[in-house]
Structure formats: C-alpha cells, structure tokens
Amino acid sequence: MTTSDNSRNSRYANSRYADDSEGKAAALPAASMREEMAAAFRPIIRGFLIPSAIYYGLITLFHFIGQDSEHFRALGVLSFVTSVISLYFHQKWLVRDGGYLRLEITNLVMNLLIYLNTVSALLMDFVPAKLVYFVLATLLFATSGISVRVILFSSVLSVGTMLWFAGRGGPDVFLSYALIGLAGTFAALGMALLMRDAILRSVRARVVADRLRERAEQQADFDALTGLPNRRHFFSVLESHMSGPAHSGTPVHVGIIDLDGFKPVNDLHGHAIGDELLSEVGRRIHLACPSGYVVARLGGDEFAVAIPRTLTLDGLHSLGRDICDALRKPFVISGIGVSISGSIGFAHYPTNGETVRQIYERADHALACAKRDNRGGVVIFSADHEAEMNDLGRIDQTLRGSDLVRELFVLFQPQYDLMRERIVGFEALARWESEKLGNVSPGLFIAAAERSGLIERMTSILLKKSLDAAVQWPEALRLSFNLSAVDLVSPRSIANIARIVRESGIAPGRLTFEITETSMTTDFERARVSLGVLAGMGCHIALDDFGSGYSSFAYIHRFPLHRIKMDRCFVAGLKEDEAVSRNIIRAIADLAANLGVECLAEGVETEAELRAVQAAGIRYVQGYFYGRPMAQADIAERLAAQQNAGPLQEAAS
Template sequence: MPRRDDSKLLLAQFEALSTRVPILYMLLVINAVAVSMTHIGTAPLWLAAYLPVLMSILCIVRLLWWQTRRRVPVTPEAAYRYLRRTERLAGILTLGFASWAVGLYQYGDAYQQGQIAYFLVVTGISCIFCLMHLPSAALITTAITFSFMVVTFLFSGNAVFIATALSVAFLSVAFVSVILSYFDNFSGLVELTAALERKQEETEQLNEVNSRNALHDQLTGLANRRSFFQQLDGLIGSDPHRPPVVGLVDLDGFKPVNDIFGHAAGDFVLKEAAARFHALSQGEGSVARLGGDEFGFILPGCTSREDAAALGQAFCTTLREPFEIPGGSIRLSGSCGIAYPEDGAGTSEEIYERADFALYQMKSKRGGAVEFFSSDHQQLLKRRHAIDFALQAGDFSRELSLEFQPVITLDGGRLVGFEALARWNSSRLGPVSPNDFIPAAERTGIVSRMTAILLSQALDAMKLMPDHLRLAFNLSARDICDRETALALLVQIRQSGIDVSRLDLEITETALLSDFDTAAEVVRMLRSAGASISLDDFGTGFSSLSHVHRLEFDKIKIDKSFVLKCDRDERSMNIIRSVANLCHNLGIQSVAEGIETAEIRTALQASGVDLGQGYFFSRPQPLAAVLQGIAMEDGRAAADGARLAG
C-alpha cells in the first residue's frame, strides 16, 4: 500500500509508473491478441474473442488515461488515489487475464497449452518489472499469475508442465525478493534526492541571505558601500551624459559617543540616523551606509542643484535633533559634501572622491552645512593628487628636514627647549606645507616611514644641543595606534644614546580617537620608558577631559585657535584660564602655541600659562641657526657672568 505520509515518494512512484504502466498495458493487449487468434475455432467464441477484446479495450482506455496524466501535474493526495486505484485494477485485470488464460487451457493441444504457459509467465514478469515502483501491485500480480500457472500445470499430468510449474514456483520467490529490494533502493533514492533538494534549498536560501548581506549594512539595513558603488556604476553606465548626483554625510561629534555612552548607544545613533535619512530620501534617491559614521546618497542626474542642496541640508538638520537613549540625550550635527555633475561624468571613484573632498572642506571650515564640489576644489584636489604621487616617488632621506621653534617660559623668558617641525622640499613640487604633506602621508600609509626618518634627525639634533634643553616631537595617529611601529620608534630612541627624559612626544586628540585602547597602551609604554607625553591641540578634538582623566599627560598644549584671539575674545581667554588651572591642579605644565604679540604673551602669563612658543619669540629655524643662537646666548651669559665676577 502506498505511504500516504510521504509526499515525495508518492509523486516519485506516480511519475515512474506513468512511463511503465502504458508499456504493461501494451504488452497485455499484444499477448492477449496473440493467444486469442490461436484459439479461435478451438475454444468458444465468447472465450476466444469477445472476452479478450473487452479486456483489451479496458487496457487501451487505461493506457490512454496514463498517457494523458503524464502531462498533468498531480498533487500528493491525487497521486495516492491513483496509486490505490492502480492496486485494485492490477488485481482485477490480472485475475481476469489469468482466469481467461486458464479457461483456454482445456481447449487447446500441447502447443496451445504451451502458449498459455508462456502467456502467464510473460504476463507475470511484465507486471513485476512494470509495477516494481508500486510493490503492493507487483506482489498482487505476481501472486495471481504465478499461482494460476503453478496450480494449473502442477496438476496437468504432463511431466514437462509439472517441472515448469515447480521452476516458476521457486522463481516467484526470487521475484518477490527482487521486488522488495528494488523498492527499498528506489525509496532510499527518493529520500536521498529529497534530502539533496532540501540541502540545495538551504544553500540557495543561505546564498540569498549572503547576497543580501553582501549588499546591505547589517546594522542599519541600508545599502552598504559595495551596493552604493554598484548602483553608481550602473547609473553611469546607463547614461554617461547624465551622471547621478552623489552626496556624502558625516556625523560630526559621533566618535566620542562610543567612549562616553558605550557601543550600544553608538549603534543606536547609527540606526536612528539611518532611519531618518531613509525617511527623508523616500522617492528622491537612495541612501547607503559607507562605513563608520559616513553615509552616502545618490540622486538622479536630472535633480536640480537646489533640490540636491535641500536634501543635503535636510540630512544635516535631522541630525541636530537629539538621540534619546536610556542614559540621557545625545546631540550631534552633520556635514555634507555633494558632487554635482556639471562637467559630465567620471568614474564612480572620481565622483565619490569629489563628494568626499567637498565634505572634507566643509568639516575643515566649520561643519554642519552643505558644500558643493567646485572648480576651486578641483585645483586643490589636483594639488593633493600631485602631493600623493610625489610622496610615493620621493626620496625622504634627502628631501625631509626639521626646523626648530623655541619653547620659552612665560614667567622669566627662559629657553627650555624646542619643538621639531617637519619640512619637505620636494624635488618635484618644491616646498610643501606640513598641513598638506602630513595628511597625505597618513592617507598613503607612509607616515610611519616618514616619522622614523624625522625622529632620526631629531635625535641627532638633540646630541648637539645642551643637555638641559628638551625637544618636542610629534607622533601621528598611525604611530601610536600600532604597537609594532611604537616599539620600533622606542628602539630607535634607545639606540641613539640620548637621555629619553629630554624628549617630549606630542600626540593629538584626533590620534586618540582612532583607536583609544591601543593608543593608551602605547602612551603608557612610552612614558614607562622615560619619555614625556604632551597632548597637542587641546580643545579642538572631542572628550578632552575624558582623555586627560584616563591618560597621565605631562603637558597640555593649548591650540593656537584660542591663543591668537585671547587678547580680544573673553571666551577664548576663559578657556585658556580653565586649561591653565586644570594643569596646575594636575601638577603638569601648560603650553600655549601661536604667540605672535607681546599683548598675547602678557595675557597668557597673567592667566597662569607656563610655557609658550610662537613668532613673537622666534620663527622655526634650521638646526645650524638654532645651534648658532644657543652658542651666542651662552657667550652672552658667560660675558655677563664675567662682568659680575669682576
């Protein structure tokens, strides 16, 4: 009996039988016609002709039915019904043909009786092989045909027929074993095929998930960087003369969120920002998260400049709305850079770079607004590319140098040391500002090699300076966020033979934000080796007090943006006083950069700032000029001492 609970097996049985059963009916009709023709005139006409004709017609009807069913999909339930019907018909037809054949047996001669034996054996074997996918039907037909033959011929009194009957009896046992074994293999194959199909379906679902993940940001659900560039490439390829508008949005002030509120809060801010952006862009373009706190949007090439600016400003405005978390409220702002395709298309990378450069220019000025890439930006970008290329091809050992700016005590005017400032005189570009080539060195990944060359020059200069003078040297974010690089610099310092305690290593708050945990570990390692650590550009980064609290700095350098206007801006003056008081309370020194007038120096001295540097004291100078100045100062001091002694 078919297994009603196994739909896969039911459908497989029906499909297999739909090709085998028509063959069985065809064989039955052919053999029945052959037997009928040899017995006409010997047996009664109704037995020799009419009865086999009726059964043949029934077989032909069933043959045609199976032929039509092969082209029609069936359900497991329908397949079960058809298989059960096949079981019943197999028994009825086999019983009919076997009874008919045995009925003819008594009318023929030995040859005709032999034909009856042949008919029963062929019918039984045909039924077995054509119905093996439905073992219940195969067993029924085997039992009926072989039983009729064995019983009929076993009692025929003919030795040949009796021997044949006995052979068929034993053969039927083998056929039953074959039927059962074959069906076990068949059902096992169906089960294996079903398992493989399930596995393939699971694999396809997994591939679909992977494909979706490959094109979507898992945190926010927006398109990711890969999807962003795929869409951008597609739009450029479909209409090169009307490239899309590309904008980039950066979350100003996001980096400290993880440090202050934790990564869960940072993830919430990113997801909420993504939801706001998605809501604003509905019907106007697509938005993607490109990485970190940077988002990008793509608008059709037919978008007007005003509409692009309005959407970019809407993105910036929505970021000013507070992000409510259980521990409080987070307030941010956003900056936007847009590449508007006024000059035709470029590659997707070029368009992205223009938007990124416009974003960088906006953030470097004030942030919180929209900046379009312009012809002026294009010139700056060309300059940046030229610098990047020259850095890659430059000979740093010959082209890099240091200049030294004095650091003076504001109370007394005593020289305590110098700050080493990097200079690059490129053989291709000529003198390049540190504001240009240091960021370029960080972009191109060669800043650590540059640091090593400049540190070697700085250590050599310290050997020529008096032992009481200190030297401040700047480290980049890559220098302090990579343990191996920091260890290499420490080895370089120790091998130089200079007193490490004379060295002030300066790091910026921006460097700390790149990887605070690694940076903190490197800072502690450098301090334990004897070097002093200064926090540079204080007040321009984020979470400054948090960094001061978590790291033990020896000096804090007040950024010149506060110093330059402290004599006329009360707010800047108040900030400087606060920093000076903070340093005194922590027992460390405060240093002011950018002192250009006597009035600024006086105001800083009155505010309690300890040390200062700037054009008021001296511009940065080459080592030879510095050493000459030190010698002259030592000579004047010696002369003054001699006069006093005389």
C-alpha cells in the first residue's frame, strides 16, 4: 500500500470515529445533564434573587413605616428575613458552589419563603381578592423551577392552600378561585414545560457540539490508526519546547524513524496487513521509549520521537538501537510473518538549530544518511552532516545555473567474465566537472539532482553520452546504465529513456539498466510497469547493490531481472570475517542460479577476493582488480591490450 492508500484508510477511520462520537454525545449521562442544566438555570435563579431581595426589602419598609399593627410588624420581620436570605443566596451561597443540588435547595427555600409571606398576609388580613397572589406565585414557581419535583411540590402547595383559603370565603368564592387556580396551574405548568423543553434542547445541542468539538480536536492531534500523536501535535510539542528567544527553550532531541521494507509488505499482503503492521510498529516504538518521551506518527511509515532532555551520544545511540532492535524482530500480523527494519536520524535543539524547521531538517538529513550508509541503524546529526547539507545546498543552486550538457561526462568501468577471461561490458558512471565547484562527488550531485527535480534531465544527458560511446564499441560489449528512483517511477522519464534508446541506433539487447532495491520499493507497482516497458524493448535489467536492502527475497521474482549485482560490502567483509562473508557470497550466488539470472560481484580489488568469488561460483566481477573507471578514449587501448596480452589485472592504486 502506498502512503496515499494508508491516508485513505485513516480518513475512513476518522469518519467512522466521528460518527461513533456523535452517537455517544447524543446519549448524555444523567449526571452530566444535571450539571449542564445547572449551568443553564444558574443565571435564571440568580437573576430572580435580586428582584426578590429588593421587593421584600420595600415590603419590609412598608410594614414598619406605613403600618402600626403588631401583626404587620411580624410580617415585616418575615419580609426582612426573605430579603436577607435572597441577598445571601445571591452573594455567597451560589458563588461558592453553583451545582445542581445547591440551585435546587435555593429554588425550594425561596419558594417556601414566598409561600409563607403570602400565607401570613392572608392569615392576618383575609381578603378574597388577595387569593390571586397564590396564582401569581404558582406562575413564578413554574417559570423559575430548576427541577420538576420543586415545580410540582411548590405549585401543588400553593394551589392547595389557595383553595383552603377560598373555602373559608364560601361556595361562591371557592368556585371562582377553583376555576382561577385550575387555569393558573395549567398555564404555569404549560409555561414550565415549554421553557424547560427549550432549555433542555439548547443544553443538549450545546453539549453535543462541545463533545464533538473536543473529539474533533482530539482527532486533529492524534493518529486514528495507531492512536499516537500525529504530525500536527508533534510539531506543536516541539514549538512549545523551542518557544521564546533563541537558545532559551527546553533542550530536546528529535528523532525521525522511517521503516525499511514496509511498502513491499503492503504490496504483497494488502492494505489491512499494512495498517496492522503500522499499529504494531507504533506500539513497539512507544514501549522502547521511557516515560515522558513523545512518540508520534508523522504519516505513511514515518514516525518520530521527541526527547525533552539532553542525552549523551552513547545514551542516544543506545535508545536508537533499542528502537531498531524492537523493529527488527519479526512481526506476526493476522498469522502472517513479516520482517522489516527501521532507520533513525537524530538532531538536538539547540545544538543543531534554533527553530523547529531547522531541527526537523537536520534530523531528516541524519535519517537520509542512515538509509544511505547505515540502513537499519542510527545516525546522529554532526558537524560533518552540517557541512554536507551546506554542500548540497550549494550544489543544488549550482546545478540549476550550469550548462549540464557541457559539464557532465561519463567514465566507464569494466565488467569481467571469469569464464571467458575477457571484458564483456562497461558500467557508465556519472561525473560532473563544475566550472564553479570543480569535481563534485556523484553521491552529492545525484542526490541534489533528485531533490531539486533535475534528475530526469540529467539522466537524459548522461544516457545519450553513454550510448554515443557504446555505439563505437565492438558489438559483443554491453553497456550498463544506472536509473534513479525518480526515473523508475516517472512514466514521462521512462518514455523519454525508451525514445533515446530507439534513436541511438544501438541494439537494446546490448543495454542493461541497473536499479537499486530502494528505487524499486519507492513505488512497487509503478517500478514494475516501468521495468516491463524497458524489458519489453529487449533491454536487460540488473538489481544493483543486492543485499544492502532488507526485503528483496520477498519480491525479487516479480521483476523482469536478468542480473544480480552483489553489494561490495560482502566482498569487503572477507577482510573482517572471511568464513561468514564466504557463506553469504555463496548463498547469493546460489539464489541467482536458482532464479536463472547472472550474478556479478562488485568491489573485487585483490586476488584473495577474486579467489573467494570464484570459489562461490560467480562468473562476472567488477572492481579495481580488473580496471578503474576510464574515459571513452582509453577503452580502445584497453581492449587492444586485452587482445594482445590476455587477461589484464590492475591492482588498486
């Protein structure tokens, strides 16, 4: 599965997660709704207390100043108490805690005080017309009540007391106020129900919106597939560590982790297995890191770790090795055994930069170096890497302004057939003599060209020059030419390469295109289609640096390969552990024989190394022992010398 495929699956998971969240938000717990109702009614009840305090304060003055009776002074005391309690509730009681129960108690106490004031006034001076106060009180209780039980208790008490007083006034008074009480009660309860329903709807809508927003914010910060923080959250964490003036933030190491061999797993086993593998990778990385470290998935098969403390180089290497070792252990996903590895690049703030972008770029550069030179290992950004980045920047700018047709040229290194004891072809090696920079290392200018998008143009120029040289060679000699990962996955570039080959006049069968394992895994299916186009023309395909990748054995049979070029590290390894290296060389030779393809050993520099590859049954070799890279002008002389003197051996200088 490609990165975009995994992204689509993540988006589907996010969508499903959002649907589940909406359903959960709609079914709110009773306790949560009580608190939300308290928040909605708090301003209503607190707003009701101030008018009550003012009203009963004025009534108190009226009873004490405007009336001489002891009964009215008793009413004044009750009014005064009601006013004081209203102020206390507003200023103290509901300020400390405005929870649902406290609001309900406030509601009930105020209703009872209003009821007592009304009852006391009628007991001291019964006038039938004053019975309407109970109807007004019922309306007030219904509209200000926070709970159904407070509303029903207060309303029933008020209406029942009114009817009791009305009964004292005789049948006519009772009948009149019974009808008034009934109408008032229905009106009050109707208003209460409508108001509570509106408030409940508003509260529920707000709570659902708040919960969905919270979950959306969580989804915005976390990867739905692995559950780890995502790219957005990770960079936010880095920003928080590096905020403020330069060198004033918290020291932090940043590690970028990229999986080696993940895309072939996706392509071979499907998207579901790939997703499960990513989840398990995230879990292993998280378990390998101490508490307090931030592990995130940046996207695709790229992860990251932020370490908010300064570690020694040994400590950082140890952590990196722990992560790599954890990823190197075989995975079992849905009963399928899967093997991958991971490469890690580290950078440190503030040692390697002063901004998030600078630190990330340097960690990413260290990762690129790990994948290039130490695949499956750990690289910590250093001063040498800083110099290399600066060089790449200068090379990038110089490439854009250079006359590449004039400055690029090709050298050719012989490929030797041990059985026939003669040169059977040459590999074209790109070189750049810059007017501004002088001789530039191929590793640097090719990497810069791939990064800047100039590689397709560079490939065209170098292929034309290589073919122009090859047409002058004897027809028995072959030409090997390297394709970059960008060329391999670009239909435009492949079409251009095919056109150049057709126009060159050289027989396609004399041409071998060399590709690396890494370039094939960039986009498995696109690479296979591209190689099919070239093989269909009659060109041969060679897998270069075989063994330096991680999962070739799983998919090598799916490509139209004609040759395996064994990575030079196995030949060089003879100096360190001869027995192990010999076994590996023999195993690769046997694999090539079983697949029915040629095997060529690179990096043969000494007679001992030559004997080792011969003993393994390898027929073709390339290296300084049989010739250094040479210009086109020297090839004729070399071939003539071979014709006259037999096998020519050149020691490495």
